[in-house]
Structure formats: structure tokens, C-alpha cells
Amino acid sequence: MELTIQSLSLSSTKIPIPDYTKGPDPHQALQIHDYLRVSFLRQPAEVKAASQKAIQLFSAHYPETLSKKYFVNVPLVMQWMFGAMQVFMAKETVQKMQWMSYGEELHKYVGKGVAKEYGGEGPGLEEAGVTPGYKQQGAGDAVADAAAVKEMAI
Incomplete structure (x- = not known):
């Protein structure tokens, strides 16, 4: 997820956040959670x-970077x-989620x-x-390898 956030280039973007009624926001990403064999x-x-912990971290620090979350298989x-569980969740959160039993259906939602x-x-x-790729920073902290981030952004 950190690599996805880095690929959005939020700290250096020159593109203003668009009116949400006029199209997609280039400052948001989508997530696909595949539960095959889980x-x-x-x-x-x-x-x-x-x-x-991951859910807690991204909810606290990146609340508006998710456009849609797909749960497949x-x-x-x-x-x-x-x-x-939807009864206990915020309407805005539920609208961002889509569940499906078969992963082969995902193309219907995000394209071919x-x-x-x-x-x-x-x-x-x-x-x-x-x-x-991860490398040790010291005292047990791992940081994403910059080459892996660059490769993903290309």
C-alpha cells in the first residue's frame, strides 16, 4: 500500500483535486483484496x-486516497x-466496497x-x-527499496 501511495505523487502534484461530480480523482487509488486460498x-x-494494523494505519493517515476497494474470490x-456488517459501517465506506465470489468478474468493474x-x-x-524490496534502516526498521518504488511507478 505504501508503494501505491508513493506512486500517486501527492507531495509533488500540480493537478488540483477535481470536482468529484465531473470524473475520477487522479489522487486516489483502488485496492483489490484477493481471498483465493485464504x-x-x-x-x-x-x-x-x-x-x-494496516487498516488502522491507512484509515488514520490516508483516509481520502481510496476510491474503491474490491474484494474478490x-x-x-x-x-x-x-x-x-454494513449496518454498522458509514454509508460512504460501504459505497467504496464491492464484494464478489469470483475473481473473473473483476473486469466488469475496472475494465479489460x-x-x-x-x-x-x-x-x-x-x-x-x-x-x-526492503532494506534495513537500523534498529529493526525496514524501508521500501527506492529501486522497487521507481520500478512500480514506471
């Missing part, structure tokens, strides 16, 4: 903790649970340029994906 019942505690039971795994005509995930 067990909701047997998640290790550290995975749950990391997910909660979500089991039907979990979709029902997410549906029930998405990866083949999602029903699109774009390069596959293995080919187009970016794995961030």
Missing part, C-alpha cells in the same frame, strides 16, 4: 494483527457476513486492462506484479 477460519494470529458465507486472472486482457499477476 482461510477465514484458520488465519494465524499474526496475519489478523497485521491486517488490523470471497466465499459466499463471508459475503453474507460482510453484508451484515486488469490481469487475466480477473477476466481481463492485461498481463497475468506473475508477470505484472511488483514485490517490494
